[in-house]
Amino acid sequence: MTTSSLQKPKLIVQKYGGATVADPAKIKQVAARLSELHTQGTQVVAVVSAMGKTTNQLIELANQVSAHPNRREMDMLLTTGERVTMALLSMALHDQGVPAISFTGSQAGIFTDESHVNAFIMDVKAHRVDEAIQNKKVVVLAGYQGVSPRTKEITTLGRGGTDTTAVAIAAYLGADRCEILKDVPAVFSADPQLVPAAKILHQLTYDQMLEMTLWGAKVLHYRSVEWAK
Numbered sequence: 001m002t003t004s005s006l007q008k009p010k011l012i013v014q015k016y017g018g019a020t021v022a023d024p025a026k027i028k029q030v031a032a033r034l035s036e037l038h039t040q041g042t043q044v045v046a047v048v049s050a051m052g053k054t055t056n057q058l059i060e061l062a063n064q065v066s067a068h069p070n071r072r073e074m075d076m077l078l079t080t081g082e083r084v085t086m087a088l089l090s091m092a093l094h095d096q097g098v099p100a101i102s103f104t105g106s107q108a109g110i111f112t113d114e115s116h117v118n119a120f121i122m123d124v125k126a127h128r129v130d131e132a133i134q135n136k137k138v139v140v141l142a143g144y145q146g147v148s149p150r151t152k153e154i155t156t157l158g159r160g161g162t163d164t165t166a167v168a169i170a171a172y173l174g175a176d177r178c179e180i181l182k183d184v185p186a187v188f189s190a191d192p193q194l195v196p197a198a199k200i201l202h203q204l205t206y207d208q209m210l211e212m213t214l215w216g217a218k219v220l221h222y223r224s225v226e227w228a229k
Helices: 024-039 054-065 071-095 127-134 161-173 206-214 222-228
Strands: 011-016 043-048 100-103 110-112 121-124 138-142 145-147 154-156 177-181
Touching: 011 024, 011 161, 024 043, 024 071, 043 071, 043 127, 043 161, 054 071, 071 100, 071 138, 071 145, 071 154, 100 127, 110 161, 121 161, 127 138, 127 161, 138 161, 145 161, 161 177, 161 222, 206 222
Parallel strands: 011 043, 011 177, 043 138, 100 138, 110 145
Antiparallel strands: 110 121, 145 154
16 A cells, blocks of 8 residues: 555546446446545546446357458447447436546547457557546546557457556556456455455555466456556
């Protein structure tokens, strides 16, 4: 814990995974949480995943119409999941009287290489996000996606890429905190569903977390840890 984390943060980036925005009721709960932070004077950027199992359902849909789905078209398809979430959450915030605006990854200036399905973030130039924050708006950002400035094509960052979006935008904004909100109680030494004796890890270095994710731990996308470090 750093000294700054003991003080009231001025800017927080929060990532909401698919399970936390799985249905309208949960989206309203997230909106209420964001509304409370906004009322307290904390500026918030919420980075969202697709609702529930939407991404898996879209992949299944693609496989039903194509034996070998084109990778460019897969990115066009899969990025719709996060766009649905961001729009719905922004609507829910407006209903609670909170000024909010949603952005896709490309609108927010998340620039990637030209790879499809597993792109790498090369740069962040989130000028529109900056402007919205200065205007006291809650920003709702679609995770997992960006755009290649060379090809002008929409790209996706690989499964778990919303984590990476959150960390990258937090680094760009100089946020006081980046919170990855998931439907699990903590980080464990092993998967508690497979290893009942797994212990909660209360603190980890970047290198320790990076090693865990590289060896297959699903708690964070490994590129998000690289960005954080």
